[in-house]
Amino acid sequence: MESKKKCCAFCGVQKKLSREHVFPNGVIRKLEEGMLSLNDKSDKVFKADLVVKDVCEPCNNGILSEIDGRFVKLFEDNMLQPIQPGDNVEFEFNYNDLLRELLKISYNSARASADGFKAVAALRKYVPYILGKVNDAPDVMLRLLIVTSSNRLNTETNQIEGTMEARLLRSCKVSYNGPQHSNFMIRLLAFNSFWFYLIIPLKPVSSSKIEVFINGFMDSYHLTGIPICKTMKSVSIPKEKTTYMHPSLIEGMSRKRA
Numbered sequence: 037m038e039s040k041k042k043c044c045a046f047c048g049v050q051k052k053l054s055r056e057h058v059f060p061n062g063v064i065r066k067l068e069e070g071m072l073s074l075n076d077k078s079d080k081v082f083k084a085d086l087v088v089k090d091v092c093e094p095c096n097n098g099i100l101s102e103i104d105g106r107f108v109k110l111f112e113d114n115m116l117q118p119i120q121p122g123d124n125v126e127f128e129f130n131y132n133d134l135l136r137e138l139l140k141i142s143y144n145s146a147r148a149s150a151d152g153f154k155a156v157a158a159l160r161k162y163v164p165y166i167l168g169k170v171n172d173a174p175d176v177m178l179r180l181l182i183v184t185s186s187n188r189l190n191t192e193t194n195q196i197e198g199t200m201e202a203r204l205l206r207s208c209k210v211s212y213n214g215p216q217h218s219n220f221m222i223r224l225l226a227f228n229s230f231w232f233y234l235i236i237p238l239k240p241v242s243s244s245k246i247e248v249f250i251n252g253f254m255d256s257y258h259l260t261g262i263p264i265c266k267t268m269k270s271v272s273i274p275k276e277k278t279t280y281m282h283p284s285l286i287e288g289m290s291r292k293r294a
């Protein structure tokens with residue numbers, strides 16, 4: 037007797053399912069190489085080997101590996117080395133390639149998380165866009181925050197003692213309870229210094245409600261980065277608009293993990 041096969045989370049077809057990493061293999065491998073050069077810090081930096089087991093081989097080795105490949109190149113060229121304090125950032129990208137990958141990682145990470153049902157439902161509607169069957173995801177708002185490494189200052193000696201490197205990999209939800217919060221979901225995807233926010237309406241909302249939500253979010257978080265729009269091919273971020281790595285940033289994130 038053949039056991040009932042489950043459906044692929046992307047194409048929806050019942051097939052033999054395979055394992056897919058939540059984050060692209062190429063990103064994890066590059067980060068691990070970087071970790072080896074640090075002194076045994078890898079245990080407290082990230083846990084990037086999360087996998088999902090509900091993706092068919094044709095999706096996994098086909099379209100998903102293509103969009104991973106383009107993103108890994110973008111990651112290697114721009115995000116692999118943490119940005120240092122005082123540096124300006126020039127970032128060139130293909131908007132659709134970037135957004136498809138960020139939505140795919142968010143969808144994977146929501147499925148890998150025990151309490152991610154609501155996020156899975158909200159993200160599933162972007163599967164046709166991720167797979168390239170539709171050309172845009174017009175209701176998703178993308179923002180980029182640059183988080184630089186920081187100098188550790190010894191306040192007794194006033195000497196700089198090493199740095200807190202912006203080395204991490206995260207995909208999590210951001211908790212926010214301000215105006216209009218029930219109509220939106222916020223996800224954070226952090227790749228070293230590049231922290232992307234995805235702001236996703238949970239149902240169709242008017243532009244005035246979007247404005248109320250975004251203004252409230254920016255007022256309460258301060259660190260929300262700058263908007264990345266689909267017409268953009270590059271962005272320049274001056275050092276004044278970056279922030280720096282500090283423990284409360286990380287603590288805030290780990291409490292809001294999902």
Ligand SMILES: [Zn+2]
Binds near residue numbers: 047091092
């Ligand atoms: Zn599939």
